[in-house]
Structures are given as C-alpha cells and as structure tokens.
Amino acid sequence: MMIRTFLTSLALTAALALTGCNSGAGPKFSIVSGSENTVIQPIVEEFCKQKGATCSFTYEGTLDIGLALQSDKGIEQDAVWPASSVWVDMFDTKRRVKSLTSIAQMPVILGVRKSKAEALGWVGKPVYMKDILAAVKSGSLRFLMTSATQSNSGASAYLAMLSSALGNKPVVEPGDLDKPDVQGTVKALLAGVERSSGSSGWLADLYTDSASKGTLYDAMWNYEAVLKETNDKLIGMGKEPLYAIYPADGVAIADSPIGFVDHGRGPEVETFFNELVAYLRSAPVQKGIADTGRRIPLGGVAAKADLNWNFDPTQLVTAIRMPEPAVIRQALDLYQSALRKPSLTALCLDFSGSMEGKGETQLQAAMQFLFNPDETGRVLAQWTPADRIMVVPFDSRVRTTLLATGDPAQQKSLVDKVSLQHAGGGTDMYACASRALGRMKDTPNLPSYLPAIVIMTDGKSEDASREFLDEWRATNPHVPVFGITFGDADKTQLDALAKATSARVFDGRDDLVSAFRAVRGYN
Structure with a gap:
C-alpha cells in the first residue's frame, strides 16, 4: 500500500x-x-x-x-x-x-522459497537450468508457472528452457524443436509444475494467499518485479521470502510495450x-x-536492492535471443500438444431445469468447441492423448460419469454422448464435484497430472458446500474447483467455492470460447 x-x-x-x-x-x-x-x-x-x-x-x-x-x-x-x-x-x-x-523491462526468473534455495545449495552461487532440472527430477523442487500458451511469463520461462536444452545456440531453427533429447529435457523440467494459470498476477496472488493459509509452495516462475511485489507482501505477513534465481544460461526479458x-x-x-x-x-x-x-534501461534509476533475497535490478542478466515468430508458434504448439504436464480435468455439466433453452444450447455448443481439436488448436487450447478427462452431467444428482483421454476419437465420443443429455430436474453441483473428487483420488500416479474440477452452471444450486469442503480438505492433493457461468448466472456459490479451493470463476455468458480457453490455462 x-x-x-x-x-x-x-x-x-x-x-x-x-x-x-x-x-x-x-x-x-x-x-x-x-x-x-x-x-x-x-x-x-x-x-x-x-x-x-x-x-x-x-x-x-x-x-x-x-x-x-x-x-x-x-x-x-x-x-x-x-x-x-x-x-x-x-x-x-x-x-x-x-x-x-x-515502458520498462522485466526479466522472467525463478523465485525459490529461501529455505529451499539454501537446502539446494543455490544461495550465493550461479544456478543453471540443469541444476533446476536435477532438483525437479529428484523430487526436491516443484513450482508455480503460468501457461506458456496464455501468459508471457510462462512462455518466457518455457523458451528459456528450450534455449538451454539447445545449448543456447544463437538462432533456434524449426528443426531444432524436433530433437528427442531437447523435448525430453524440457518435458522433464515442465514436470515440476505444481499449479498453472493464465495470469502472472493471479499466480502471485495464489502464492501469497496460500502462504497466509499455511500452504507453502517451493517456487514460482514470474517477473522480477512481480517477485518483488510478492516478497513485499510475504515479508509484511512475517512469511519467508522467495530467493531470486537468475538462470545463468539465460532468461527472457519482457519490454512492457x-x-x-x-x-x-x-x-x-x-x-x-x-x-x-x-x-x-x-x-x-x-x-x-x-x-x-521494473528496469529502466539507460534511465539511471532503479529500485533499492535487497540482497537478503538476491534482488538487484541493476545486475546484468544473460538474455536469450528470441526465435523468429514462426519458430515461436511451433514451440507453443509443441508445448500444448506434447511437452506440458498432462491435465486431469473433471467437467461438471449442469443439465438442471433452470438450464433449459439458452443455457442448454450454450452448453452443447461449448462441448462441440471444447472437444474439436481443429477449433481448440487454433487458440492453443487443445487436449493431448496424455490428458485425462471426466465429463459428469448432473441435475439434483449425478447422471453418469464419462471417461476419456484427449485422443481425437475419444473426444468425439464425448460430444456424441453429451448430445443425448437434456435439461430437467433440480441442481446440486456439489454432488458432481464430490463424484469428481472421488474419482481423482483413485487415479494412479496422480502427482504426474495437473488436476482440476470445472463446474459449468448457472450457479443456482442446492447448498451442500459445507459437506463438500469437509471432503475436499481431507483429500490430498487439494484440487482447485473452477467455475464457468452460463445463462442468467448467479456467481455467489461458484465464487465462494473457487475462493475456498484457490481457484477462480470465468464468465462464459458472452464469450464461451474465451472462457474455456482461459480455464484451460489453469489446468
């Protein structure tokens, strides 16, 4: 303040x-x-x-x-x-x-909880991407990072990973991205993602809000300036700051135009x-x-350094050279289709009576978009065969549970089955969320996925939030519960559920495609 x-x-x-x-x-x-x-x-x-x-x-x-x-x-x-x-x-x-x-410049760096940085031996010494990879592979480090296909901070971290895996060659060429060893290295790094988002600001808020509740994440990729804002809040709360790691083999720098x-x-x-x-x-x-x-090149002004967490906006950083636009687009497609951590997504679809008419039409159209690889591919939101999908239609009860992967044929099957559902009955979105949570708990190798429950509803549900949240708190890992609004939506219950589970609500009433694309960035 x-x-x-x-x-x-x-x-x-x-x-x-x-x-x-x-x-x-x-x-x-x-x-x-x-x-x-x-x-x-x-x-x-x-x-x-x-x-x-x-x-x-x-x-x-x-x-x-x-x-x-x-x-x-x-x-x-x-x-x-x-x-x-x-x-x-x-x-x-x-x-x-x-x-x-x-207007300014901001390198994208890795902020690591200081005690974790000390335990890893990273304080006061150069840290390379290979060191970060070793920590991820050993299970010693997991981090927050925005989606590379939605946010510049995530794309910057990802492109720095690619640059390092390619030996920091001056010019990245299209064929470089096809190399199995390069893909393997970057995929192994991205396996360290614990939570994702489409917004660097939201991700920073997630870190501080979670810290205030006693949940301490290991690390976060974000802008140097946003890490400063985050640490100002953490220190104000009496919490441990994030130690700034500037990967010695190069970082991407945003120019805030x-x-x-x-x-x-x-x-x-x-x-x-x-x-x-x-x-x-x-x-x-x-x-x-x-x-x-923020850095002001040639301006002769800078924020006061804080060496307690290795912050010094006057220090020189190694900047990677950004590839040509066509290569960046190829890299983003590769991220979304092959390298990102797979998602485990439960879609709770409201087919209650209040969704009759426009709401049901919107919902069916949404499924036709969401499970059409050509459409989702255009906006970098496509599924992959490694993704796991649950579609759970509900009214006052769970009607059925449809299971699939991101394989195109299985996506089409989901659309065909959902098309048979029609509006009618009462509404209990918590019953659906509970069903999804139970199925997720039984998923083999759950830590290898980014799990999320997404409730698509007009928000007019019976209130069984207390029972669901009791179940949610007893389940590890804690699964975020997102909302997408339809029709004449009442966001009250969705907002409360999202806040309690460290998630958010997206408005799908005017632009459903954008809402779905946005929520995919958080999963």
Whole structure:
C-alpha cells in the first residue's frame, strides 16, 4: 500500500508537469493489459484524471491479447499493453497496433522459497537450468508457472528452457524443436509444475494467499518485479521470502510495450495516447515505475536492492535471443500438444431445469468447441492423448460419469454422448464435484497430472458446500474447483467455492470460447 501511495503521488506530480491543471473533458480511453501492470494502473489513472478523461483497464493474458489482434474481430480497446512486443510482432499480422513503445523491462526468473534455495545449495552461487532440472527430477523442487500458451511469463520461462536444452545456440531453427533429447529435457523440467494459470498476477496472488493459509509452495516462475511485489507482501505477513534465481544460461526479458489501436474515433484519441506515452516515459514517472522493481534501461534509476533475497535490478542478466515468430508458434504448439504436464480435468455439466433453452444450447455448443481439436488448436487450447478427462452431467444428482483421454476419437465420443443429455430436474453441483473428487483420488500416479474440477452452471444450486469442503480438505492433493457461468448466472456459490479451493470463476455468458480457453490455462 505504501508503494502504491508513493507511486500515485509521483504520478500526480508528473501529470501536473505535463498537463498543467487541465481538468476539461477528455476522451474515453480503454486499455487491455497484462495482469503484471495492475501496480501501474494508478499512475495511468492519475494522468487520466488530470486530462479529464475516462480511462478503463481490462486484464488479459498476453497471448490472449495477441490472439485477439490476429482474429477477424480484433481488439476492442484503444490501446494494448502486453508484457512483450514479441507477441505483437507475431500475432498482429493485420498491423492494427501503432506507435508501440517500451515502458520498462522485466526479466522472467525463478523465485525459490529461501529455505529451499539454501537446502539446494543455490544461495550465493550461479544456478543453471540443469541444476533446476536435477532438483525437479529428484523430487526436491516443484513450482508455480503460468501457461506458456496464455501468459508471457510462462512462455518466457518455457523458451528459456528450450534455449538451454539447445545449448543456447544463437538462432533456434524449426528443426531444432524436433530433437528427442531437447523435448525430453524440457518435458522433464515442465514436470515440476505444481499449479498453472493464465495470469502472472493471479499466480502471485495464489502464492501469497496460500502462504497466509499455511500452504507453502517451493517456487514460482514470474517477473522480477512481480517477485518483488510478492516478497513485499510475504515479508509484511512475517512469511519467508522467495530467493531470486537468475538462470545463468539465460532468461527472457519482457519490454512492457504500449501501443495504439485506431478505431476511427478521431485524432484527439491518438493525441491522448501519445501524451500518455510521453507521461509514462517522463523522468518522475520512470522513477516511480523503477521503484516497483521494473528496469529502466539507460534511465539511471532503479529500485533499492535487497540482497537478503538476491534482488538487484541493476545486475546484468544473460538474455536469450528470441526465435523468429514462426519458430515461436511451433514451440507453443509443441508445448500444448506434447511437452506440458498432462491435465486431469473433471467437467461438471449442469443439465438442471433452470438450464433449459439458452443455457442448454450454450452448453452443447461449448462441448462441440471444447472437444474439436481443429477449433481448440487454433487458440492453443487443445487436449493431448496424455490428458485425462471426466465429463459428469448432473441435475439434483449425478447422471453418469464419462471417461476419456484427449485422443481425437475419444473426444468425439464425448460430444456424441453429451448430445443425448437434456435439461430437467433440480441442481446440486456439489454432488458432481464430490463424484469428481472421488474419482481423482483413485487415479494412479496422480502427482504426474495437473488436476482440476470445472463446474459449468448457472450457479443456482442446492447448498451442500459445507459437506463438500469437509471432503475436499481431507483429500490430498487439494484440487482447485473452477467455475464457468452460463445463462442468467448467479456467481455467489461458484465464487465462494473457487475462493475456498484457490481457484477462480470465468464468465462464459458472452464469450464461451474465451472462457474455456482461459480455464484451460489453469489446468
């Protein structure tokens, strides 16, 4: 809170310097951004206030922003602010983004719980990706990491793993990704993932929220600046900080670029954007941005180092060279289809009477998308034969349990069987969640999967949450319970269930495809 207050004060000073006391009517201006920029939002809002503008932020995964740029629909907002310009270069084939300008830099590194780093012998010495691999293989290290097909921080960690496995060759070529030894090394590293997500900010919140409840994860791949934010919270709670590991064989560095998307609303909107960029790059604001732990190249400003957890944003890091866009796309397809840790997913489908009509139609359409490899492949959300799937239709009781893998033929079979289900009866989503949890407990080699229960419902259920949560607490590992809303949804029960199980709820009422793609990044 002290950092945010300080930044807001700096932002106000800079805005006054740039705009005087102008409080006239300004434009409405919207920004779609990666979640790592939540700490920067108050600075932008102060500038908007001085301009008399109405500004809004929407947070999406960086790769989701890229996919939206690539789509026919495009981006609705006036500006994009992804973590890295790599994804704009890769996905913005229609050249919708103008004046893309870097605001700061953030290397993606590994934060390891300090006592764990000490036990591994990593404190005060160079650590290579091979050391991380050895710790994962020995069972000594598991980590949180965002999905490489949704978030820049996960993609950056993954590309650094690939670079190391290839011996850090200067230029990665398409054929390099087909090498069995390279795939084997990276797959073994990714076996260390304990929880995934589509958002670097959400992942950091998961770490701190879990620590407050007594659950201590070993480590987390994230931005250097986000690790600083996380450690500020952990230290404030009296908890152990994460020790910063900068892999000596190279890390990917995000350049935090903001760019303008012209929707033909007049020159004053683009003028406002240009003034915003000038403000963000002005000396007082750059100092404030640096204080968050972000790096300002050639700016002569930096956050105060904290050697207690190896944080020093002035130290040089080895940066990997990013591959060409076509090679990155191949690498992402390889991640999703072959290298990521397999998922164990239970889909609870609400076929109660309140879903009759639009809700049932949406649900059936969702299954046709989710189990169509051509469709999911386009948005990097496809299943693999190594994935395990349970589909559990329910009303006031569990109707049946359908089991399958991600094999295309088995996916089609799921669609055919679900098509025979129709709305009717009462609603008890907890009965479905309990059935799924019981089946998961009996899964052989459960730690080799990322488990998740996903409840697709309008949320109007009988309340049996206490009994289910008692069962959930007695089950290890704890399985997150996500929600996707349909129809005239009431999120109250889903939100409570997601909060209790360290998960989240996705809104599927307007854009079901995006909701499904998002939830796949958490599993």
